[in-house]
Amino acid sequence: MKLFQKRPELVVDLPSVDGYELYGPDGLEEWLKQLKVPYTRVKMTKTRGGYPSFNQIEEALHKLNRKYPLITSLFSIGQSEQGRELWVMKISDNVRQDEQEPEFKYVANMHGNEIVGRDLMLLFIQDLLENYGTDSSITRLINSTEIFIMPSMNPDGSEMMQRGNASWSDLNRSFPDFTTNDNHNTATGRPAEVQAMMKFQAERRFSLSANFHGGAVVVNYPWDTSAIEHSQEELVKNLSLAYANLNPVMSGSSRFKNGIIRGNEWYEINGGMQDWSYYWHQDLQVTVELSYEKWPLYSELNGFYQDNRESFLAYLKMIHQGVNLQFKKEISGSVVIYKVEDGQSKFVKKENFSGGEYHKVLPPGEYQISVTSGDDVWSDTIMVTRE
Numbered sequence: 537m538k539l540f541q542k543r544p545e546l547v548v549d550l551p552s553v554d555g556y557e558l559y560g561p562d563g564l565e566e567w568l569k570q571l572k573v574p575y576t577r578v579k580m581t582k583t584r585g586g587y588p589s590f591n592q593i594e595e596a597l598h599k600l601n602r603k604y605p606l607i608t609s610l611f612s613i614g615q616s617e618q619g620r621e622l623w624v625m626k627i628s629d630n631v632r633q634d635e636q637e638p639e640f641k642y643v644a645n646m647h648g649n650e651i652v653g654r655d656l657m658l659l660f661i662q663d664l665l666e667n668y669g670t671d672s673s674i675t676r677l678i679n680s681t682e683i684f685i686m687p688s689m690n691p692d693g694s695e696m697m698q699r700g701n702a703s704w705s706d707l708n709r710s711f712p713d714f715t716t717n718d719n720h721n722t723a724t725g726r727p728a729e730v731q732a733m734m735k736f737q738a739e740r741r742f743s744l745s746a747n748f749h750g751g752a753v754v755v756n757y758p759w760d761t762s763a764i765e766h767s768q769e770e771l772v773k774n775l776s777l778a779y780a781n782l783n784p785v786m787s788g789s790s791r792f793k794n795g796i797i798r799g800n801e802w803y804e805i806n807g808g809m810q811d812w813s814y815y816w817h818q819d820l821q822v823t824v825e826l827s828y829e830k831w832p833l834y835s836e837l838n839g840f841y842q843d844n845r846e847s848f849l850a851y852l853k854m855i856h857q858g859v860n861l862q863f864k865k866e867i868s869g870s871v872v873i874y875k876v877e878d879g880q881s882k883f884v885k886k887e888n889f890s891g892g893e894y895h896k897v898l899p900p901g902e903y904q905i906s907v908t909s910g911d912d913v914w915s916d917t918i919m920v921t922r923e
């Protein structure tokens with residue numbers, strides 16, 4: 537593996553006892569042969585095997601949007617390199633307003649050949665919409681959350697059945713990274729799909745997200761890029777467990793204890809989306825690997841949905857475990873949070889807020905919150921209970 541670090545254009549993926557996957561430009565095989573490195577070609581599926589095309593996914597989203605106009609809004613956050621729209625479905629009550637509710641997002645298919653997440657997101661959207669008004673827990677979630685679901689962040693890649701985007705950029709290695717030289721949160725020079733995501737994230741206030749991949753079955757939590765512990769290690773672990781506990785394949789995993797792992801402990805990646813999301817936007821994000829095969833039989837999709845449905849819901853609900861402050865829209869200021877334990881107040885974080893709202897996912901416990909807006913100071917004690 538050391539050898540490959542000299543060639544930053546090579547991408548190592550999913551190491552296991554059997555080896556790892558290596559992606560790179562033309563000439564890679566010749567190079568490996570020269571070095572006498574043993575390898576086999578990754579089996580690439582050549583046929584779509586019944587999976588919908590990008591146009592069919594697009595049509596399905598429009599259809600759902602027309603059928604449920606009061607609780608959905610479908611919009612594009614930009615275009616892929618080849619000009620395909622990067623669709624996001626917002627699901628919420630009063631969907632055309634920006635309400636003071638916590639904002640959640642699921643993003644799938646940033647690796648084009650990891651297809652399962654894309655179609656599961658479509659099924660999940662449909663499931664949420666069909667159960668609105670009848671299932672009380674789903675109704676409550678939609679009424680109290682702004683849910684954003686992006687079935688495909690890499691439509692060109694999934695059309696071409698390849699990992700990277702149209703020019704082979706690996707989108708999950710193309711975000712700013714606080715441990716490398718690429719440590720400025722600027723969009724210039726990055727793949728179009730990454731630029732669109734960066735702009736979208738900067739315009740919203742996400743406090744919890746997940747993104748979906750394939751090739752293993754596990755929840756991977758930050759950091760990926762560094763071996764240091766995340767400042768909220770306990771919380772990110774519990775969020776991961778909220779997902780993995782309800783997926784029978786994950787919780788029964790013989791390879792990953794309880795179906796979760798700290799990214800860096802598995803393998804280091806630089807420029808990943810989950811680390812960027814928290815480091816620059818305080819949006820907690822985990823990476824969910826959904827299927828051992830990246831492009832499994834289409835007929836298996838319903839089984840994958842059954843395995844993940846409760847996890848999708850449980851993880852989404854976790855956004856309500858924390859503080860949710862709502863003021864008048866024009867109010868901005870700063871929030872300081874202390875955790876109260878054994879009569880002691882321990883500083884947790886200080887953050888600015890605007891638009892009259894502040895949402896933060898926190899571990900259960902007692903917190904002292906102090907809000908400053910202009911000359912006004914307001915403080916309170918809040919109990920955060922387990923979701």
Ligand SMILES: [Zn+2]
Nearest residue numbers: 647650749750
């Ligand atoms: Zn992936």
